Amino acid sequence: MTVNLGNIRDNCKAMWRCGLSAGQLKAAITPARLLDETGRLVRGASAPDPEALVEGYRKLVFARRLNEQCGALVRQGRLAVYPSSRGQEACQVACASVLADGDWLFPTYRDTAAIAARGVDPVEVLTLLRGDWHCGYDPNEHKVAPQATPLATQLLHAVGVAHAARLKGEDTVVMALCGDGATSEGDFHEACNFAAVFRAPVVFFVQNNKYAISVPLARQSVAPSLAAKAIGYGMPGVRVDGNDLPALEKVLGEAVARARAGEGPTLVEADTYRIESHTNADDASRYRADDEVTEWLPRDPLLRVRTYLTAVGALDDDREQQITAAAEEMAAAVRAGVGAETVADPEELFTHLYSTPTPQLVEQRAALRAELELEEA
Amino acid sequence: MSAPKMTMAQAINAALRDAIAEDDSVVVFGEDVAQLGGVFRVTDGLHQEFGEGRVFDTPLAESGIVGMAVGMAMNGMRPVVEMQFDAFAYPAFEQIVSHVAKLGNRTRGKVRLPIVIRIPYAGGIGGVEHHCDSSEAYYAHTPGLTVVAPATNADAYGLLRAAIASPDPVVFLEPKKHYFAKEEVDVSVPVPPIGRAVARRQGKDATLIAYGPSVPVALAAAEQAATEGRDLGVIDLRSIVPFDDDTVCAEVRKTGRAVVVAEAPGFASVASEIAARVGERCFHHLEAPVRRVTGFDVPYPPPKLEHHFLPGVDRILDAVDTLQWEDAA
Numbered sequence: 001m002t003v004n005l006g007n008i009r010d011n012c013k014a015m016w017r018c019g020l021s022a023g024q025l026k027a028a029i030t031p032a033r034l035l036d037e038t039g040r041l042v043r044g045a046s047a048p049d050p051e052a053l054v055e056g057y058r059k060l061v062f063a064r065r066l067n068e069q070c071g072a073l074v075r076q077g078r079l080a081v082y083p084s085s086r087g088q089e090a091c092q093v094a095c096a097s098v099l100a101d102g103d104w105l106f107p108t109y110r111d112t113a114a115i116a117a118r119g120v121d122p123v124e125v126l127t128l129l130r131g132d133w134h135c136g137y138d139p140n141e142h143k144v145a146p147q148a149t150p151l152a153t154q155l156l157h158a159v160g161v162a163h164a165a166r167l168k169g170e171d172t173v174v175m176a177l178c179g180d181g182a183t184s185e186g187d188f189h190e191a192c193n194f195a196a197v198f199r200a201p202v203v204f205f206v207q208n209n210k211y212a213i214s215v216p217l218a219r220q221s222v223a224p225s226l227a228a229k230a231i232g233y234g235m236p237g238v239r240v241d242g243n244d245l246p247a248l249e250k251v252l253g254e255a256v257a258r259a260r261a262g263e264g265p266t267l268v269e270a271d272t273y274r275i276e277s278h279t280n281a282d283d284a285s286r287y288r289a290d291d292e293v294t295e296w297l298p299r300d301p302l303l304r305v306r307t308y309l310t311a312v313g314a315l316d317d318d319r320e321q322q323i324t325a326a327a328e329e330m331a332a333a334v335r336a337g338v339g340a341e342t343v344a345d346p347e348e349l350f351t352h353l354y355s356t357p358t359p360q361l362v363e364q365r366a367a368l369r370a371e372l373e374l375e376e377a
Numbered sequence: 378m379s380a381p382k383m384t385m386a387q388a389i390n391a392a393l394r395d396a397i398a399e400d401d402s403v404v405v406f407g408e409d410v411a412q413l414g415g416v417f418r419v420t421d422g423l424h425q426e427f428g429e430g431r432v433f434d435t436p437l438a439e440s441g442i443v444g445m446a447v448g449m450a451m452n453g454m455r456p457v458v459e460m461q462f463d464a465f466a467y468p469a470f471e472q473i474v475s476h477v478a479k480l481g482n483r484t485r486g487k488v489r490l491p492i493v494i495r496i497p498y499a500g501g502i503g504g505v506e507h508h509c510d511s512s513e514a515y516y517a518h519t520p521g522l523t524v525v526a527p528a529t530n531a532d533a534y535g536l537l538r539a540a541i542a543s544p545d546p547v548v549f550l551e552p553k554k555h556y557f558a559k560e561e562v563d564v565s566v567p568v569p570p571i572g573r574a575v576a577r578r579q580g581k582d583a584t585l586i587a588y589g590p591s592v593p594v595a596l597a598a599a600e601q602a603a604t605e606g607r608d609l610g611v612i613d614l615r616s617i618v619p620f621d622d623d624t625v626c627a628e629v630r631k632t633g634r635a636v637v638v639a640e641a642p643g644f645a646s647v648a649s650e651i652a653a654r655v656g657e658r659c660f661h662h663l664e665a666p667v668r669r670v671t672g673f674d675v676p677y678p679p680p681k682l683e684h685h686f687l688p689g690v691d692r693i694l695d696a697v698d699t700l701q702w703e704d705a706a
């Protein structure tokens with residue numbers, strides 16, 4: 001067999017052009033870390049700013065409290081369903097905190113806490129899960145797209161928002177979220193490729209929590225990592241410890257900066273774990289051992305930041321109590337907001353579908369109104 | 378001796394189990410169907426019983442699932458694939474419309490695709506968006522697909538067995554609100570083949586025509602009408618494609634009045650097709666225009682509003698009231 005040297009040379013040149021080096025390959029496979037599981041700074045890492053990290057910690061506590069509160073609300077029948085991000089709070093906080101006001105976030109059903117971290121009132125976010133309407137916040141006001149349930153579909157919308165921003169000369173960056181399972185969908189491939197080809201200012205942020213409902217990561221991909229897939233599209237892929245808030249903020253922050261500087265998209269994979277069942281309706285004991293969950297508990301994203309901050313003297317009992325009290329206040333507001341009786345207006349079914357309702361919808365709306373009036377009478 | 382009681386999920390599970398056991402070429406795959414047994418537990422225990430070669434999870438990609446099923450069917454297997462929910466079948470739409478439905482025709486019958494695409498469908502379970510679509514019209518509108526929608530648990534068993542045995546691709550629509558309701562199912566009693574509608578209730582005054590999740594609603598309406606002195610018959614179509622014109626028209630000719638009941642939005646719907654067919658074939662027997670009672674022409678509502686959307690007993694009886702009874706008097 002003869003080896004075609006010309007081709008090899010071309011390939012090397014192509015790799016060179018897309019900037020692939022051994023270091024970048026490593027970045028796509030070995031998770032970046034700043035704080036280890038015991039809350040100590042890893043060797044050679046520069047220390048995060050303690051005040052900024054306390055603020056990050058505050059957001060982590062809020063995210064955890066929100067997950068717990070939503071879990072309670074679903075048990076009380078106040079929410080139809082809740083996909084918890086417990087264990088993934090560092091991802092939830094980091095992806096929101098690296099964005100500027102004008103940037104966009106494209107979340108999924110699991111990212112309630114990320115949307116709240118972006119500044120949207122959790123009660124508005126929960127409109128979907130309490131069954132009042134499909135999206136309870138104004139995407140334009142907050143620059144947060146509606147939570148996407150059809151997997152990976154939102155990634156293409158994210159690319160579109162980013163490309164439009166470039167065409168209009170705006171310096172917007174778009175953070176597009178999905179799970180490990182969603183990377184198997186065709187739309188994931190299309191979005192990555194479009195973004196790379198158009199050098200769109202997008203950060204694809206995959207929260208690899210190891211499961212898609214019951215299906216483990218090994219059934220989604222046998223690639224060296226999910227971030228490694230980026231190489232095939234000609235964009236950088238970076239793997240990061242998904243339970244390490246400062247590492248996430250660093251990696252995602254750099255990806256956002258690259259995008260803003262016109263250098264195109266990045267695929268970031270967070271190595272994390274879904275501590276709870278897929279949703280309250282799921283029973284994870286059918287497909288994973290408790291031991292596996294137990295193993296991840298010490299890697300808790302809150303614990304390691306708290307340990308670190310306490311060790312460097314940036315967090316004492318007073319401050320911790322203030323943070324907890326503020327989180328309790330938020331939780332009380334969520335309870336009150338979600339618990340408040342709302343009257344969903346049936347006629348709203350007809351009001352938003354077209355900017356001008358079709359004659360048929362006008363007729364159907366009138367028929368429903370007549371029915372309701374009859375019921376009242 | 379009465380037959381054992383089974384939920385629809387259990388009846389479908391039994392059909393899959395019997396088909397896998399009887400025919401080595403039957404394979405079941407999809408998302409969460411193996412270890413978990415499906416999000417509705419329809420495939421519960423099958424992976425454990427028959428192993429990874431017969432029942433397996435795929436990567437999370439519906440187009441991939443259906444596309445791979447096409448290839449497996451081309452190579453002699455009978456894939457039964459699960460789409461997790463109605464709206465999550467849409468990524469597979471291209472494979473279904475451009476290949477599953479057309480390959481037999483494209484190859485002048487040289488390639489047959491004995492594929493079953495199982496889809497938990499329709500609403501009534503308080504599901505959030507994308508979990509309650511009635512998508513039957515998309516499939517029924519696509520020539521080449523057989524479209525089946527059982528309304529009873531016995532039919533779910535029998536029709537699924539028939540679907541798996543069929544040489545042609547079948548879209549098998551499972552009304553998910555029926556999954557956990559128990560009924561007697563005697564699997565040894567053969568059910569009529571695909572393509573045959575049945576009258577679930579005989580009536581003299583008017584005929585309600587329904588399929589899938591709307592059949593029990595139509596039966597409840599007939600029950601209610603009987604207390605008000607009106608005798609309504611109920612037809613369960615069982616399959617949308619092939620459509621059983623004969624049974625439907627025979628019943629409608631007896632009563633001269635018909636109301637079609639379906640959950641999907643009415644515009645350009647299966648209900649519209651039924652009304653048109655009945656109108657064309659029974660014109661001279663009809664005392665009144667055929668009415669449709671359907672969902673509104675809006676996306677499936679959020680949980681708190683779904684009861685306003687779903688066609689219920691009152692709307693059916695209101696429609697029956699408009700069938701020009703005074704002219705008959």
Ligand SMILES: Cc1ncc(C[n+]2csc(CCOP(=O)(O)OP(=O)(O)O)c2C)c(N)n1
Nearest residue numbers: 110149150151179180181182211212213465
């Ligand atoms: C197109 C599509 N197919 C199937 C589903 C059903 N579904 C909802 S969540 C989920 C698992 C997704 O796993 P992953 O992407 O890893 O995200 P995670 O839930 O773990 O956050 C599935 C299969 C869906 N929502 N959309």
Ligand SMILES: [Mg+2]
Nearest residue numbers: 179180211212
């Ligand atoms: Mg996952």
